[in-house]
Amino acid sequence: MAEQREIPYKIYLDEKDMPKAWYNVRADMKNKPAPLLNPHTFAPMTAEELEKVFCTELVKQELDDTNPYIAIPQEIQSFYKMYRPSPLVRAYCLEEKLQTPAKIYYKFEGNNTSGSHKLNSAIAQAYYAKQQGLKGVTTETGAGQWGTALAMACSYFGLECQVYMVKVSYQQKPFRREVMRTYGASVTPSPSETTAMGRKILQEFPGTTGSLGCAISEAVEVATGREGYRYVLGSVLNQVLLHQSVIGLETKAAMDQYGIKADIIIGCAGGGSNLGGLIAPFAGEMLRGEADYRIIAVEPASCPSLTRGQFAYDYCDTGKVCPLCKMYTLGSGFIPSGNHAGGLRYHGMNSVVSQLYHDGIIEATSVEQTKIFEAAQYFARVEGILPAPESSHAIRVAIDEAVKCRETGEEKTIVFGLTGTGYFDMVAYEKFNDKTMWDYVPTDEELAQGLAGLPKMDK
């Protein structure tokens, strides 16, 4: 452990200390995440099957649960240097405002044009697509963070980028759409006339404003039907967690340099990519018996896959065309209330995060959205950063834990992931400012309905 130095407001690693390899936590897991299954045969997906949809090297990474370190190609390291290392911030102002003896740190991933951590995986996926000699990639985007990140990455490598954007977001978030277009991406509102699936849905539901599930189906249809194209995805997959481990590796390196030891590590959890990336090296230490932490996943009370879902094989998409994944899930038919503003609306959870939760390595909690926005506004005013609603789930619990420390007098060290900024989420902030935001928590009956849709094999 390094000599104890005075800790600056922001710790930036030197470029030479930035990670040169991603960390694959699966290698240290005794209970490996269960394999993906073919949605028709229920047999484990083969690399060959996956390569029809995904880039070859990414399939390799998806299936690799033995190699603990996977080298980050030089080109990706160079791109990382444009916007990384991200700062590990000591929240001195927040600590003072809360009058807590706790020491609070956050890893801030919002200082890039995509506004979030999504770029960490987008650039990796674009790189491998380019290496494979592809012409382009397709994807879907809801709020637009992932689409923006992918557009940036594709622009850097000169790849075509076709984004299917949920129609309601396309209309309500024109700024996000324009950022993607500025980076040269084609953005199509989904459902669209450009795919068979889109045409079918438009015929059945002429007035529909779209869904993520439908956008996925369109993006996959195009990727598999067009020469030189593959489909890429911004969360849920293990490859994405692998790339996002750069967050946790940087965090740990910065903490080690200053001799900081975490007691509690907190991340928001939707598909699991940020949480999984942040906690990877710390969970690894726990799995190897080298350290002990409290790791807390925070999810919205309106979409509580870890805290109220089932650990079971389920479809990754609502269209049931993607592989089955063993995970904590609310059922692929579950859709959180439209009232829910805070992101993290995926029905399932990455299989690594699910397994770690199942095995007691991490714990989970859920929070209602007005509580989230209270924390977001408080944090914005005290620490100066306007957080994304998603990130604010972690802020909420970090504040709650710091307040507990005030009450007990414990000087715990709390580290949380601040995944991004909320500049494109001002409609939700407006609702909060106008006090027209309210909380929705699904009833047990509603949850049972979603879970009734789980594939039969697992019952």
Add this chain to the structure above:
Amino acid sequence: MAEQREIPYKIYLDEKDMPKAWYNVRADMKNKPAPLLNPHTFAPMTAEELEKVFCTELVKQELDDTNPYIAIPQEIQSFYKMYRPSPLVRAYCLEEKLQTPAKIYYKFEGNNTSGSHKLNSAIAQAYYAKQQGLKGVTTETGAGQWGTALAMACSYFGLECQVYMVKVSYQQKPFRREVMRTYGASVTPSPSETTAMGRKILQEFPGTTGSLGCAISEAVEVATGREGYRYVLGSVLNQVLLHQSVIGLETKAAMDQYGIKADIIIGCAGGGSNLGGLIAPFAGEMLRGEADYRIIAVEPASCPSLTRGQFAYDYCDTGKVCPLCKMYTLGSGFIPSGNHAGGLRYHGMNSVVSQLYHDGIIEATSVEQTKIFEAAQYFARVEGILPAPESSHAIRVAIDEAVKCRETGEEKTIVFGLTGTGYFDMVAYEKFNDKTMWDYVPTDEELAQGLAGLPKMDK
């Protein structure tokens, strides 16, 4: 000069090396900027007169042209540490893309919630208002960067913040408005029924969407009429340039650490606050005969105060209620075409910048807006940062100079100011993406009309 080290993508100063004092370039100017004049008597404004509108300590700074260094209060230094030092970025990717032997650096001020350098002065002005025991401050905002910065600063010190926002922006930029509200500011569309000036204008022009000049008048009226209030301004004033010198001081300190010597320094120029702050320590070296640089101010061709205006006393506001300032001006009645999307629409220029330009310390050039957005898009794709249209003026000229180096083979070092991000300017980007943006350059006759409105005393 420090030993030549390999230069990282981003140079961050250590916190201990951050500036502890602002640099007041006026102290090193032989030709001091001319004093502000009372708009009624044409006599130099006294501190007493100014203190009715502005905070006492800020008036002192406004009038101080002898002290080269003014200590940054500890509280402001602490706030600076939340979002500063800003990185001095080596544009390796841009250099490679341009195939230029030039070395390009940019000082990036966009990594804070206000999205620009404006926060550097907002926090200082809020601090002095708080020190004076005021209850609150008023200001106007157009696009909203300054209003956002001030809202953040006031929130930090627990000051009330009343922002008059030009009505058309209030309606078209609801996101900016919500950011300000999230920080607790009151935002009023201008013209409004809350002031005599607002009511007068609404009566005369019932359908008006407002103007910056009108918003200033309303903000000043409230500040001078309400107990415990003062008015604050985000550009043009010398106090603002003083606070913004933190940009130049950090830039110079970072360059000195790595033994980097600039040949060309480039900044965009509207009211002059960013340019003046960036170049201050470099201009100081020139004024003291210690170094020589090419310093280039870049302004929009549609609002060319330096390149096509007159160096004369003029009103600072369209309402002609504010003091007269000797500066390069297009006449206080000049309003750039509504087609102009790129910011920097002020009719005049800070008096320090004007004097330095008049004395040949800096040069100036103007660029048309489609050229600006071409550079903005190019830069976004290559360097990953989506720039504000204002900042893109500097990018345009930096690229042009780098291309010249490619042609001549010269290895010049180019430094430019990247003042902010364009996340809230996507309407302008959309016009560019849709190819519906066009250029406007005022005719000589149009300029003559504006200049005909200069106060008689100066003719």
